[in-house]
Amino acid sequence: MAKISLTLIQTFYQVARHGSFSGAARELNLSYQSAANHVRRLEQILNGRLIETEQGAKRIALTPRGRALYNLLHPELDIMLERLTKLIENQRSALRVGMPQAIFFYLFPKVLTRFREEFPEMEFAVYERDTVLAELVKNGSLDVCISERYFGDPVVPQRLLGSYRxxxxxxxxxxxxxxxxxxxxxxxxxxxxxxxxxxxxxxxxxxxxxxxxxxxxxxxxxxxxxxxxxxxxxxxxxxxxxxxxxxxxxxxxxxxxLTNLPEVRVYFGSAGFLQKHPSVQRLFADCQAELVGPVLEPPRGGDLAHPAL
The missing domain is CATH 3.40.190.10 (Periplasmic binding protein-like II)
Structure with a gap:
């Protein structure tokens, strides 16, 4: 059987807790579709339905198997995640970020200047590569990646920063x-x-x-x-x-x-459990402030969680 990731479990837990995909999406800073995809993927791994939905209904209902899983997780999952968050906040003295060499060389000094105003004691470790960034985040070698690739991987959620020519x-x-x-x-x-x-x-x-x-x-x-x-x-x-x-x-x-070539999109991704970490949220905000507008064209449609594929 395929391995069950914490991201999928956490999404199911929040969907069951809120009684809707939209409530879980707001809690986890995901798109509605990503929350639904996480649950469907978990159901595929477990080979059984966990949630029942009706066409047009805003709320969901747990199947007997879904109720059993929720009861197994509650409230231990909340306690575990809280302890994990505190451990990371207390111990993390470095933010490990991967991005293509050109983005760091040409664009990132201004972002880094703004970021270090708030986190002057934090080491900013950069891995300058275009390939294997998703794998490095998934295996714990990187915390954040800025990439011109959309991975489509629920373990490494991405938000669209903008695009360039x-x-x-x-x-x-x-x-x-x-x-x-x-x-x-x-x-x-x-x-x-x-x-x-x-x-x-x-x-x-x-x-x-x-x-x-x-x-x-x-x-x-x-x-x-x-x-x-x-x-x-x-x-x-x-x-x-x-x-x-x-x-x-x-x-x-x-x-x-080359206006006859498609725009190149730039995505900000991180390990799912770090999305709400203060340093990751600040880095994303600084990337928006320094890059979107001056360098990158802003996303169209206003939804950073949904890259237009």
Whole structure:
């Protein structure tokens, strides 16, 4: 049988306690759909219904099996979670955060400055990667991740911060800029500099340049946008990087904003049991204050818990 996570148990417990998915969602800072999905997943693992709902009804009813599970959890689960929260609050002196190198290098200093005003004694440990962030949060190696990937994993709940555009960057000595629609044809035969295999932005760029069956073979692969941009500055080739990596007019590099490519979404995720921890809530608020508007386009529809897939 698949392992039962604390997140699924906690969601079921709150749904049963409040008598509705919406009440549990408010309590746990989840979307209604996420709360419902957690319960359905728990039912699949246990191979039996725990909750009965009627079409259009706002409240739920526990099945006999659901009532038995709730009685088993109450009130011990509340006590356990309270003790766990106090232990974390008393012992946590570091916040471990994973994010792509470019986000930390170009965007995060202002967020970190604001965050440290409230938590000056806390160590801020950063893991600069794009891949494996969800797995690192799940195994306890990270507390928070900021990612351009939506994991769809209930153990690592995510909120949409905003989105940004990509830009073509190339040595200014190469001449006039191509129109966005002409970039794939313009790129053929030119050295392409990009990210390590598996990274989100590499995949987007390769798909874009490979339209109409073109073969895309990177000349240089690096770990992040700062390294990619440095190679372009040296005249080694062209790349596709976040538009915010360009700091105004630059002497060695020209750029073209690729409005014909989809926006790249940025998500804030954390371990489920840390969502209400003061340092995690503060970091999310600081990311909103420093990034959404000045750098990232705000989410459309106003619901940060629901990424539009």
């Amino acid at each position: 990509l830009s073509l960057v190339y040595p200014r000595a190469w001449g006039a800029a191509p129109a966005p629609a002409e970039v794939p044809a313009w790129a053929r035969g030119r050295a392409f500099i990009t990210y390590e295999p598996g990274q989100t932005l590499r995949n987007l760029a390769v798909d874009f340049l490979g339209r109409d069956g073109a073969q895309v073979q990177p000349a240089i692969s690096t770990s992040g946008s700062s390294s990619v941009k440095r190679c372009v500055e040296e005249g080694l080739g062209f790349s596709i990087i976040p538009s915010w990596c360009m700091q105004g007019e630059e002497a060695a590099i020209a750029s073209v904003r």
